[in-house]
Amino acid sequence: MTVATSDEGPAVPVTIRDVARASGVHISTVSRTFSAPHLVNPETRVRVLACAEDLGYRPNRAARALITGRTHNIGLIIADIANPFFPPLIKAAESQARHRDYHVFVADTNEDPTAEEELVHALAKQVDGVLLCSPRMSNSLIEQLSREVPLVVVNRQVTGLPCVLMDVGQGARAAIEHLIGLGHRSIALLGGPRSSWTNREMRRAATTAARSGGVELTVLGPNAPTETGGLAVADQVRRSGVTAVLAYNDLMAIGLIEGLDALGVRVPQEVSVVGVDDIALSRLTRPKLTTVATPTGAAGRTAVDMLLQQDIESPRGARGPGAGTALGVRRTTAQVMLQTDLVIRDSTGPGPHARPARPLAAPPGPDPHCPAGPGVPTAATGDAVAS
Amino acid sequence: MTVATSDEGPAVPVTIRDVARASGVHISTVSRTFSAPHLVNPETRVRVLACAEDLGYRPNRAARALITGRTHNIGLIIADIANPFFPPLIKAAESQARHRDYHVFVADTNEDPTAEEELVHALAKQVDGVLLCSPRMSNSLIEQLSREVPLVVVNRQVTGLPCVLMDVGQGARAAIEHLIGLGHRSIALLGGPRSSWTNREMRRAATTAARSGGVELTVLGPNAPTETGGLAVADQVRRSGVTAVLAYNDLMAIGLIEGLDALGVRVPQEVSVVGVDDIALSRLTRPKLTTVATPTGAAGRTAVDMLLQQDIESPRGARGPGAGTALGVRRTTAQVMLQTDLVIRDSTGPGPHARPARPLAAPPGPDPHCPAGPGVPTAATGDAVAS
DNA sequence: TACTTCACTGCAAACCTTTGCAGGGATCAC
DNA sequence: GTGATCCCTGCAAAGGTTTGCAGTGAAGTA
Known part of the structure; x- marks a missing residue:
């Protein structure tokens, strides 16, 4: 030194x-x-x-902001920067912001709701708005915070606030139908964090799709949305006797495959695995991962657009002429739902020709209705979720 | 909608x-x-x-900062947030900062030196200091920017500025010696970005180690430090006839393995591959990656500590009593070098028993001195680099 | 009682910038 | 020559907060 x-x-x-x-x-x-x-x-x-x-x-941009009320900064709060799902979103947001002469400041919360709240407060007066990605705090808290600084929520539906959503319901349905089409009759859903909106949507859609496909769906979780989380449930998956798994995200799917491999269970020969997100990594693992691709780049761009639009409409810090009447600024809030796509690769294969090989398997569901009818559309009808 | x-x-x-x-x-x-x-x-x-x-x-934290001169924010500028090397560094920095009651704002530059410079300007008055990680701009520009806002540089040596370095020289040497020990006689070094300090250090150390080990070292590059970058040189690697490769980082190593696989070249049976960084992913690929582990967490913590220490010593915006004499604030700058570790996993194996199988192989080096003597210590003696 | 001490609070300047308003001078038209 | 117009510049208030200084009243001491 x-x-x-x-x-x-x-x-x-x-x-x-x-x-x-x-x-x-x-x-x-x-x-x-x-x-x-x-x-x-x-x-x-x-x-x-x-x-x-x-x-x-x-x-001095801070001094300038004090008087103009605009910082030309955007805050971007994300649950876990180590999740490869986010970088494309961040980069897209940054690129979009740059075009509009804005800078993006990213902050990671470690999936901690308390850290989330504190960060919003910290950012409040130093940015013109905040993009809240996959928040873990309650809807009511989000609404409350939105009075402190303009907010756009990504991956969560909050009534009265602009939201960017990805249609994971449709994605989960497509995945389940894909598995059913391959002949699987006993499927597991690996749940993610409890407070995740995506998690609830997936579960709802997967349940519906499984029911109308006449197959059994076992829900395992909640779990940490990481490789470790997936790795940890490998044994549980094996013992459950399912022949196919839909994981909350790619990271969990990859961890699961790793764990199954360690247990001597081959993918996709014995168990099929589907992820969600289509992170870059999912093309590099072996087997390459079948997954529900989410439009992360579009989400980042859209979120920035929505924030800036709402921002421009209502200049910050505008006190009413009548000396501070507490009348809020009127503004429009839109909720956009982006489509997802099932990408079929190598981690899914035909279901068992006979019954599941493992002895502990639960008996198949009692009443198979239709073989693979498209489920009830569930998109965009959800109420506020994630207490 | x-x-x-x-x-x-x-x-x-x-x-x-x-x-x-x-x-x-x-x-x-x-x-x-x-x-x-x-x-x-x-x-x-x-x-x-x-x-x-x-x-x-x-x-209002901005207004407060205007008068106290302290924002309690730290800026963290990163070359590429999509590189899994950085998240552990970011998280460590955030955690350390939080303990000291500071917030961390992260910004990504897409490996673009211009964006880097602009971001420093943008952050300057909104943070108490900036951590510059793996910068791509010139040393002289960094020095100049350091007069605008306190800077700590990570993964780059800039004289007169506090730096946190990882001893990749030692790591590269250990990797080369490991390969030599396995019997490899013709090794390639996959270079990273031209303006990377790490890249130069690795090259220098690898060259020295190869020479003193009496083996041939081929340098391929510069390349983009990504999977794609590694994938793209797979064919070149195959044709070069080397039996082992040290890649600039894990991402490139993984891409390379993927590319070799696609060409029908087996790792490690035909070619051994070593990465650098030990990202989480390197334990999940198959084969698991042999790699030089870099202390990313320690780097993040150390960088924050160094910034805050220097920050506390010299309160910002302190005009001299003599009405603005342009005399700079005196401060101490330390440069710390963190150790690296070779982690041996499954992507490296014994070298060829006979000559390399491929016909295009170059003949082995002419004068083998000592079998595997430890190279000249190269740590901490480097001058300013990366024009 | 007179004086000191102390805890608390108000005053006003300061941080660095933006911006509505008005003044100064020049140009132009009539 | 007078007035209107225009371009440029200065003045000063404003934005939200902190902080040294001074002032108040009460408590304590002699």
Whole structure:
């Protein structure tokens, strides 16, 4: 380890006043040079700019925000940055924001609802709005927080708030039908976090699809939405005697496959596995993962658009002329539902020709109605969920 | 898609003044209630707190920062958030920061030096310091930016700035020696991004180790540090006739294995592959990846510590008493080098008993000195790199 | 009683910037 | 020559908060 001393430290901060003094004009002229150049004489402008450059002046964005009410920042709160599901969403959001001259600040909550709330507070006055992705806190808390800072919720339906949803219900249905079509009659659903909206939607849709397909559905969980979570239930899956599994997400599916492999259970020969998300990794595992692709990029872009739209409509901090009547700003809130796609790869295969090989298997469901009729449409009709 | 209208929008912002009015005290008392509670009468305090609670008051952190000069935020700039190398670093940094009552804002640059620079400017006045991880811009630009906001650099050596480095030189050496020990005589190094400090260090150390081991080292690259980057060079690797490869990082190693697999080349039977980073994924691929484990968590924690330490020493925005003499603040800068570890798993195996099977193989190096002597120590002696 | 001490609170400046308003000077038309 | 118009610039308030200083009243001490 080297230790050195230097006096190249952050220089004394140079403010608009320093530039004004150096260029012999009033600070308001300097201000205008940067925020409304057309209002200042070209000659003055170049002089001011030269001085600014010379002194290394940069407008203080915090001070500017204090008076304009706009920071040109967007906060992005996500449950777990280690989940490869999120990076494409983040990148899409950042790219979209950049086009609109906004910056995105990302924060990770470690799936902790308390951290989520605290982060919203922390970000509140430093950003123009927050994108809340796969939140773990309650709907009522989200509504309450939305009075503090404009919010757009991703992967959760909150009435009265703009939401970006992915139709995992349809995806789960497609997955179950795919498995039924392959001849599976006993299927497990690996649940994710309890407070996840996606989790509830999947469960509902999978249950419906299984019922109308006349097959048995075992729900295992809740589980941590990670490889470890999937790994941990491998033994339970094996003993349950199911021949196919729909996992809450790809990470769990991958962990499960790993766990089954360790137990000597082959995928897809003995057990078929379907994930959700279509993370980049799902193309790299062996077997390549059959999964429900979710439009993460579109979700990020859409969320930014919705936030900025609502943001532009109602300039921040606008006190009513009548001296602070507590009348909220009127605004429109839309909820968009993005489509999902089943991507069939190598982790699903034909169901057992005979009964399940494992002795502990529960008997198949008693009343098979129709072989594989499309289930009741469940999209977009959900009420508020996730207490 | 549902569209609705609501007037539950963000309420009129409630300020310290509103609380003061409601509780019948001066704003300074309200301020003290929050930032110096011991200075205000307990009765007054509870009254003020009640009013604040009632009105839903939250101190405006931006305004506070304007006057105190401290935001209690840390910026974290990352080359590519999709690289699983970073999440553990991010999480460690966040956890460490939280203990010190700081928040971390993460931003991704897409490996784009321009975006990096812009982000530093954007963050400058909204955070107390920035952690620059695996930067892609020039050292001189970094030095220049460090005058705008306190900086700690991770994975890059910049003289005069606090740096957190991982000893990838030692790691690369250990990897090469491991391969030599297995009997490999013709090894390739898959290079990463040209402007990466890690890339240069690895190359230097690998070259030295190969030379002193008397084996041939082929450098392939630069390449994108992603699965795709690894996938893309698979054919080149095959044709080069090497029997072992050290990749710039795990992602490339995994992509390479995938690519070799597609070409019918078996790992590790025909070609051994070593990665760097030990991302979680490297335990899940098949074969499990042999890799140089880098202490990402420790790096994140250390970086936060170094930033906060330097930050505390020199309170921001302190103008000298002599009315703005441009004398920089004196501060200490340390450079720490963290150790790496070779983790041997299943992607490396014995070298060829005979000559390499492929016809195109280059002849082995002419002068084998010592079988596997430890190379010259290269740690911590590097000058500034990466123009 | 007079004086000190103490706890608490109010006053006002400060942080850095933006912006509505008004003033100054030049240009132009009549 | 007068008045209107226009471009540019300065003035000062505002945004929400912190903080050094001073002032108040009460308690304590002699």
